[in-house]
Amino acid sequence: MWHLLSSAWDTHYWLIGKGNIMKVDIDKVKGIVEHYGEAAQQLKAIEELSELQTCVIQRLGDKNKVSDMDIIGEIADVYIVLKELELIYALDDREIQPMIEYKLYRTGERMKAESGETDE
Secondary structure, three states, X not given: OOEEXXXXXXXXXXXXXXXXXXXXXXXXXXXXXXXXXXXHHHHHHHHHHHHHHHHHHHHHHOOOOOOHXXXXXXXXXXXXXXXXXXXXXXXXXXXXXXXXXXXXXXXXXXXXXXXXXXXX
């Protein structure tokens, strides 16, 4: 499971999981939003999500058509725009984390129901 930790100065975030650490510099993210504006970055988020979607669809159709680096690049873009959206909508990881946990729990429950498992 991935965990999101904030530094003492709230200038960096680390996404930690599977032994990896990904750092997102919040000051740079803020600078991007301030430079281009909130509306432009919301549209940019739509664009980046669409590009990742396209890569995934292409990869499903032909594994050789899209490289791992293509996927990695698009995922990185999406991580960045998600942090931008959090800033734009004044959201906090402490608000988002419980929803992530709920959605993972709910999916787990659906999987149990689909396989006929019970909690006995």
